[in-house]
Amino acid sequence: MFVRLTTARDIAKIPPLVEAAFGRHDEGLLVTELRDHGDMVLEFVATDREQLIGHVMLSRMVSPPLTLVLAPVSVHPDWQGKGIGSTLVRAATEAAEEAGWTAIFVLGDPNFYGRFGFEVEQAEAFDTPYPHESTGACVFNDEDFSTLPLEIIYPRAFS
Numbered sequence: 218m219f220v221r222l223t224t225a226r227d228i229a230k231i232p233p234l235v236e237a238a239f240g241r242h243d244e245g246l247l248v249t250e251l252r253d254h255g256d257m258v259l260e261f262v263a264t265d266r267e268q269l270i271g272h273v274m275l276s277r278m279v280s281p282p283l284t285l286v287l288a289p290v291s292v293h294p295d296w297q298g299k300g301i302g303s304t305l306v307r308a309a310t311e312a313a314e315e316a317g318w319t320a321i322f323v324l325g326d327p328n329f330y331g332r333f334g335f336e337v338e339q340a341e342a343f344d345t346p347y348p349h350e351s352t353g354a355c356v357f358n359d360e361d362f363s364t365l366p367l368e369i370i371y372p373r374a375f376s
């Protein structure tokens with residue numbers, strides 16, 4: 218299994234993979250719209266030989282500035298529970314930190330995302346359209362994070 222940045226040749230294969238992971242169409246559409254709207258910043262795929270088996274996307278938040286949202290994370294059902302999702306999330310967070318982003322927000326189970334530095338407490342002060350209990354933030358720069366406007370506005374594709 219390899220994890221690498223997405224190339225142009227992967228793009229058409231990603232929505233079917235995401236839909237297989239989630240068992241529905243919505244997240245496949247989310248990936249396509251985030252890219253089409255120009256909000257996608259970074260994405261990684263996991264491969265086994267030539268087959269795509271996992272994917273993760275990071276996109277720019279409308280607010281707060283200099284922050285990203287990690288969504289969606291997808292592993293093909295045949296490959297789940299083998300560490301691929303964890304490897305993808307780690308690759309994405311490390312790349313975001315290296316590139317100088319202040320923080321990443323995520324929507325999902327704190328038991329899963331807590332392993333990678335996402336904390337519900339860090340996002341608690343923010344106004345958000347989604348439940349606080351499933352909103353986490355992974356903060357790379359505490360000083361900058363503490364001065365951010367306290368409103369989370371997701372990229373347009375989320376609505």
Ligand SMILES: CC(C)(COP(=O)(O)OP(=O)(O)OC[C@H]1O[C@@H](n2cnc3c(N)ncnc32)[C@H](O)[C@@H]1OP(=O)(O)O)[C@@H](O)C(=O)NCCC(=O)NCCS
Pocket residue numbers: 238239289290291292293296297298299300301302303304324325326328329
């Ligand atoms: C969630 C997902 C990305 C995790 O990837 P994965 O490769 O299966 O996970 P890993 O093997 O790296 O990690 C497995 C661990 O995460 C936990 N886990 C897996 N999916 C989880 C979920 N949806 N919620 C909470 N914990 C989860 C497992 O219980 C396991 O815990 P353990 O290490 O204590 O046994 C993958 O299962 C998937 O694509 N699921 C369907 C789509 C989805 O729900 N995406 C996330 C939306 S927030």
